[in-house]
Amino acid sequence: MLSVDAGKQLRDFSLELSLTIRERETLVLIGENGAGKSTVLNLISGILSPDRGEITLAGRTLFSDRLGIDMPTEERKIGHLFQSYALFPHLSVFENIAFGLRCRKIPKAEIAERVAGQLAALHLADLADVNVGRLSGGQRQRVALARSLVLQPDLLLLDEPLAAVDVRAQGGMRRELRNRIRQAGIPCIIVTHNLKDALELGDRVCLLEAGKVVLEGTPDEVLQSRENAFIASFACECQHDAGNSY
Amino acid sequence: MDSIRYRKASNFVRDISWRQVRRTGLTLLLILLLALFLLFVTVPIASLFLRITPEAFFRSLAEPVVLDALALSLLTAAISTVIVILFGTPLSYINARREYRGKELVDTLTDLPIVLPPAVAGIALLMAFGRRGVVGEYLDAFGIQIAFTTFAVILAQVFVASPFYIRQARASFEAVDRIYEDAARTLGASRLRVLLRVTVPIAWAGLVSGAILTFARALGEFGATIMFAGNYQGRTQTMPLAIYTTMQGNIYDAISLAILLVIISFAVILAVKFVTRRKT
Incomplete structure (x- = not known):
């Protein structure tokens, strides 16, 4: 379980966040550009530090100003997928996935076995020795996900996970992503601009405006709130998309 | 009409x-x-090759003054490059990644040797580390003498050649997107591991070309060396100093040394081109 109650002063506004995510629950964060969605992920994974508050994950305190705890990013056991995927350009697919295992000084044989397992599950076995620069958007996303999941993290943070994937491939990738998240059985936060992501991947949706959660509920509940301008335009896009796809 | x-x-x-x-x-x-x-560039270089027969060239290569200078130059330039890399890498990484008070000043000081005339560098080093120098005075009390030793050659080379590496390294580190470093940390890498396994490998081509340019500059260093280290064969007489000395006696030895330096310079340019091309 993840519990966040934290605040941070950003350039234009103060980010105030209070949310709890249960085991196996997927929360989708939506909102305008610059509403602080990616910052929320960075605060949880430790790339940024909150000014105040407390973050706990699976019984561990990651941050607490009261207790003076700010656990380094590398010890948090959080899988963080960046929008650009941030695959290491100097390494092969295999070495990208093995990176975190090597940091943990795991024996070579076990690394080979675990990476091979991930590659097989993602149908990437043929690409093990290929440099990541030669992969398609979808393949990059799979490698980035495998790189995080091979470490069996306690939490998964996904920033626009399908934004760099070819539009035609997004439907299939979305279903695949949902299955992977379910298999992992851990709490997950997804930041997205895409309504379909919110509907298909999220158990719960939060709308963030200027650093604050202004709406929260199941995807259907949130979509009913048409008085909110963002949701109204968001839902429009859905109907439009639905019209196109069926 | x-x-x-x-x-x-x-x-x-x-x-x-x-x-x-x-x-x-x-x-x-x-x-x-x-x-x-x-023509202006190639005629003088071609003239070096035209003014000496292959026999005379190879005969000169066997001369102790030439061999000593070649060995000393390669040794000191290599050591200087290693020293510049050891000190320059952390410095340029910090300047690329951190904001601190006085950063501009540090940047200006590290760049200074590029614009400073080598003769100024030479006399400055002498005033600092000479027997009566600001620092040298105290070292002399312990029987440590730096000026006019091989170590002085290295110090002079480090002084004049360091900006070539530091500037290049800083630019290369700045070009590494921080997101790779963040990603590495979320995967469990310590800061040191991030630096060694992510940042440095991504910046590698730039670092190597900076190091090659530094080596080349150290190899060609003349002014600061002759003033601060003197001109003693086998001890402080590097190739440029040996050219200067031998051209007053046996011009063929000077030409042979010059040809060696031309070859090394060509190799340096080719190496830098090769390394930077592989990057893209």
Whole structure:
């Protein structure tokens, strides 16, 4: 379980966040550009530090100003997928996935076995020795996900996970992503601009405006709130998309 | 009416031909300028090869003064490059990634040797580390002498050549997107591991070309060396100093040393091109 109650002063506004995510629950964060969605992920994974508050994950305190705890990013056991995927350009697919295992000084044989397992599950076995620069958007996303999941993290943070994937491939990738998240059985936060992501991947949706959660509920509940301008335009896009796809 | 049209047409033809003449003239002028400049660079270098027979060249290569200078130059330039890398890498990484008070000053100071005349560097080092120097005075009390030793050669080379690496390394580190470092940390890498396994490998081509340029600059160092380290064969007489010394006696030894330096310089340029091309 993840519990966040934290605040941070950003350039234009103060980010105030209070949310709890249960085991196996997927929360989708939506909102305008610059509403602080990616910052929320960075605060949880430790790339940024909150000014105040407390973050706990699976019984561990990651941050607490009261207790003076700010656990380094590398010890948090959080899988963080960046929008650009941030695959290491100097390494092969295999070495990208093995990176975190090597940091943990795991024996070579076990690394080979675990990476091979991930590659097989993602149908990437043929690409093990290929440099990541030669992969398609979808393949990059799979490698980035495998790189995080091979470490069996306690939490998964996904920033626009399908934004760099070819539009035609997004439907299939979305279903695949949902299955992977379910298999992992851990709490997950997804930041997205895409309504379909919110509907298909999220158990719960939060709308963030200027650093604050202004709406929260199941995807259907949130979509009913048409008085909110963002949701109204968001839902429009859905109907439009639905019209196109069926 | 016909005559007017005819006149207009002839004007048009005249305009076209003038434009063509001007354009051709300009192209010829540019080719001429380029050719003159290329000749200016290549004729002196070619002259080195034309003024000596292969026999004389190889005979000179066996001369102790040439061999000593070659060995000393390669050794000191290599050590200087290693020292610059050891000190310059953390410095340039910090300047690329951190904001702190006085950063501009540090940047300016590390760049200073590029614009400073080598003779100034030489006398400055002498004033600092000479026997009566600001620091040298205290070292002398412990029986440590730096000026006019091989170590002084290295110090002079480090002084003048360090900016070539530090500038390049800083630019290369700045070019590494921080997101790779963040990603590495979320995967469990300590800061040191991130630096060694992510940042440095991504910046590698830039670091290597910076190191090669530093080596080349150290190899060619003359002014600061002769003032601060002196000109003793086998101890402080590097190749440029040996050229200066031998040209007053046996010009063929000087030419041979010069040819060696030309070859090394070509190799340096090719190496930098190779490394930076592989990056892209």
